[in-house]
Amino acid sequence: MSHHLIKRLSSGERFFHWLNMLAFIVLALTGLGLYSQKFFGLTGLFGGVDLSRAIHHYVGLVFIATTFIILFQFMRDYTAPGEDTLGTTIKSYLDPDFKGPPAGKFNAGQKLFGWCAFLFGVVMGITGLLMWFPSTVGRGLQQWMYFLHNFSFIVFMGFMMIHVYLGTVGVPGTWSAMSRGTVTKEWAKKNHPAWEGEEA
């Protein structure tokens, strides 16, 4: 089988993606518990509200760090030219018969996702730090930090839902890139025809 496999993600890329993912799951669960009385019960999962907040703060630092590391790891792929557009990418997901311009290592949708994950991740990071140390900026600006943290989470979560779906059941064969770092030749030909990956 190994001759069918192509290297998609290096062990370093996978490591930081896993770290970022685990951090986000912890942040989402602790964050919801700290956001609203409706989700207050979630703080019990992490040993109470004080511990939830401490975990949220320090895991947040891990999330910020990995968000930047991941951007540096994929910067070249995010900026690589490609014939496909966001429109053709979305069409290819909605219409199985659609044959659009071939995508490179990342299609236009994945590039947009990469930038947005970084952007909204950083906004959550900056606003989060200011929620941790609220006396840093003025009162009027601080009020917007809470809203922006919340808003960025909702947008980020929306992108994540699509990301997780397409990375698992939506496009079968993708998950192995995250787990083993490899994909099949057939998968690459179907999803990223213009990408010349190395054999694993």
Add this chain to the structure above:
Amino acid sequence: MAEKFIVIDTSKCTACRGCQTACKQWNNLTAVATNNRGSYENPPDLSSSTYVKVLFHETEVDGEVKWHFGQRRCMHCADAGCIKACPVPGAITRDANGAVVINQGLCTGCKYCVFACPFDIPRYDSGNAEGAGVDRAYKCTMCFERQSMGMEPACTKTCPTGALSFAGEAKLAGIKAGAKDRGLEVYDGGPLATNVVFLLEDSPSAYGLPAKPAIPTPTYLWRTVMKPVGVVAFFAGLIALIAHYVNVGPKVAEEETGTTAPTGEGGGDSDVSSPY
């Protein structure tokens, strides 16, 4: 119990600060060492040990000094920004008398209320006994515990000039009518419907009060708008993904369907049955 109101008639205030002292005494709040900052106002700000502070607003009118004596204190809003912002069940509550109270035993020091207040009132501090090294939020309690024993708040009880009074709804109506006759502006928080009512000799801004008090826009967006938006967006997204899986189906690479199944032309529902 019916709602109660603290009425502050600024025309009668002589800035004796008896209310400040009575408040500290009843609530067991310590005095704070301060420096002369060129004003009679003292201490410099509300804090975990100062729930009420008399304002000395000094202006010059026709070569003469004109004082405006106001107060900084919790206004006990019916529509309270702090309660909207608080993420801990029961940590900030509004009782039947209208007293909005922070329970420091439940407060976890998130400081959301500090920035959600239209009047910039709650202060956080880790110094007090309840805090024990962790931040807790503090503000005026409207002496809810005195009220529960049938007593009026310490500040209104002690006021020697009648500037501060404690009133029920019927008495408040009379006070409001009388104030209009005397040319005083009634300031009751407008849409926030505060249980602290000012009778002002001058514009609200002369007393450090917002002219149009309202829950801050970002706080409103954060607590009132984004909550349902987030929940709806989450479930709409979930339904959209399930709909995609069921109607369009997963994007299967050739190998899996390979020689046995038709390669994609089927589209639609036939793809759903393809193994992956």
